[in-house]
Amino acid sequence: MHPPTAPSSPTPAAPGGLPLIGHVHRLARDPLPFITSLREHGSVVRIRIGPTPAYVVTDPALTRRVLVTEAADFAKGGKIIDALRVFFGDGLATVADGDAHLRQRRLMQPMFNKAHIATRGPAMIDQVRAMVTSWPEESRRDVFADMNDVALAVFLVALFGDGLPAHLQGEFTALMPEIMKGTIRQTVLPSWLTRLPLPAHRAHAERVRRLRELVDQAIEHRTASAPAHRPAAELPQPPACPHDPPAQQEAGLFDTLLNAEHPLTHQQLQDEAITLLTGAIETTGTTLAWTLYEISRNPQVEKRLRAEIAAVCPGRPLVHDDLDNLPYARMVLQESIRKYGPAWMVTRSATRDVDLGGHHIPQGADVVWSPYLHQHDPAFFPAPEAFDPDRWTAERAHLTRGSFLAFGDGRRKCIGENFAWTELQIILATILQTWPRLELTSRPPKAQAVVTVKPDAMTMTFQQQP
Numbered sequence: 001m002h003p004p005t006a007p008s009s010p011t012p013a014a015p016g017g018l019p020l021i022g023h024v025h026r027l028a029r030d031p032l033p034f035i036t037s038l039r040e041h042g043s044v045v046r047i048r049i050g051p052t053p054a055y056v057v058t059d060p061a062l063t064r065r066v067l068v069t070e071a072a073d074f075a076k077g078g079k080i081i082d083a084l085r086v087f088f089g090d091g092l093a094t095v096a097d098g099d100a101h102l103r104q105r106r107l108m109q110p111m112f113n114k115a116h117i118a119t120r121g122p123a124m125i126d127q128v129r130a131m132v133t134s135w136p137e138e139s140r141r142d143v144f145a146d147m148n149d150v151a152l153a154v155f156l157v158a159l160f161g162d163g164l165p166a167h168l169q170g171e172f173t174a175l176m177p178e179i180m181k182g183t184i185r186q187t188v189l190p191s192w193l194t195r196l197p198l199p200a201h202r203a204h205a206e207r208v209r210r211l212r213e214l215v216d217q218a219i220e221h222r223t224a225s226a227p228a229h230r231p232a233a234e235l236p237q238p239p240a241c242p243h244d245p246p247a248q249q250e251a252g253l254f255d256t257l258l259n260a261e262h263p264l265t266h267q268q269l270q271d272e273a274i275t276l277l278t279g280a281i282e283t284t285g286t287t288l289a290w291t292l293y294e295i296s297r298n299p300q301v302e303k304r305l306r307a308e309i310a311a312v313c314p315g316r317p318l319v320h321d322d323l324d325n326l327p328y329a330r331m332v333l334q335e336s337i338r339k340y341g342p343a344w345m346v347t348r349s350a351t352r353d354v355d356l357g358g359h360h361i362p363q364g365a366d367v368v369w370s371p372y373l374h375q376h377d378p379a380f381f382p383a384p385e386a387f388d389p390d391r392w393t394a395e396r397a398h399l400t401r402g403s404f405l406a407f408g409d410g411r412r413k414c415i416g417e418n419f420a421w422t423e424l425q426i427i428l429a430t431i432l433q434t435w436p437r438l439e440l441t442s443r444p445p446k447a448q449a450v451v452t453v454k455p456d457a458m459t460m461t462f463q464q465q466p
Helices: 026-028 031-041 058-068 080-090 099-112 114-132 143-160 165-186 199-224 266-297 299-312 320-325 326-341 394-400 416-432
Strands: 046-050 052-057 074-077 346-350 354-356 357-361 366-369 437-440 447-449 453-455 460-461
Touching: 026 031, 031 046, 046 266, 046 357, 052 099, 058 165, 058 366, 074 143, 074 266, 074 357, 099 114, 099 354, 099 416, 114 320, 143 199, 143 266, 143 416, 143 453, 165 199, 199 320, 266 326, 266 437, 299 326, 299 416, 320 416, 320 447, 326 416, 366 460
Parallel strands: 052 366
Antiparallel strands: 046 052, 074 346, 346 366, 354 357, 437 460, 447 453
16 A cells, blocks of 8 residues: 655646647657657656657656656556567566566576676677678778677677578678667657558568568577576586686577576567567667767877877787676777667556646556666756766765666666676777777767667778787
8 A cells, every 4th residue: 555645746848749640750750859858747747649748757866766766656658668579579588577578587696697698708709800890991881880790799609509500690780770760760759650560660570570580590590509508507517727618608698598497488489589689789889889980089088098008908809707897998889888778768668647747647648668768868068968987986876866767767777787897808808909099980970769869870991000
């Protein structure tokens, strides 16, 4: 039973709504300026997506109530989650709160502990090095596409083990950006419009169908090449010494699911694989692209970063044990995540009538929170448009507490956070070790909100001469 609450105040409405479509035109045309502008109107602001109201939380303390202290009143749901569920199915990111979510999280948690991730470290580093050393020197490269390619290839090696057919990686890379565009389009359009048999909607459905076929092929490959069944607890642990046999490095993270004590259905395996792939590729590729851009325009950051890597790995390639000794690299990556999202809009659904910060939220309403909005709040991040990795020093990081929400919070916090930091540091350090000089060759990119906040266009050259 919930205690009585004080009478709620009227929730301010965002200006500029139009008949029938509400604020869809703003969400489609200039979503980042629009979402950050809502802070001016109150701690909770009502917008309309089509005729349907949604409540945007602009105060990080109230967002913490939504995600942590009063999470039972705000279930995983809303338009974004409904759209993602079309191709995630009931994977960990989209399955409803309750026993099913708890079971899946407990099952998958061992995949993402540091010890288990470390078993894949050497294979991940080898994959990154093979890809970035193959880039022709001084060729103009699409950085966002390259970072997505590398992130996908590395995660496939980590997830499914070695030897996945090359054509699968190519198709995954081609499909994922288009699927994400289609998903965000379905999120911001009125529900009646998404149900019409328009060519764009049919194309989106076909891409989702093909994605599931590719996931099936990857699972079949892993099942055929996996060793005999072993309980998840017996999956490889980090080798005791560097001379342990390579066979200990062969298992992929996905073996945890394949060898579960209570086997998952085919549909469950599909859903979890798609959830993991999407979370690992889009956010990682976006973060790395923006990081390289910021390095290219901040010479002092680049100099300090290269000096740290050279001191930790003097005259030799990176190894997994080096990662804990690269604190500045992590600060640089965290500032990229802070400045560029990566997610810009996430939804929950009110499970009952709720008073949130003095505002009435009706049962069933969409509640929107935005990592991008919170991470550009000048009250917590002075000069939020500046790229300042030193925000994350021990002396200053406590000032941002509660407002850095890139990985979410509470019981639905991203399960792959440990893996994300490992993958990001491996890729960034290997690129900088391989290429002493990088140079932006396009105009400065503009931030484009799809599911993540991605650059609209970015090309660079990579050179051996500093």
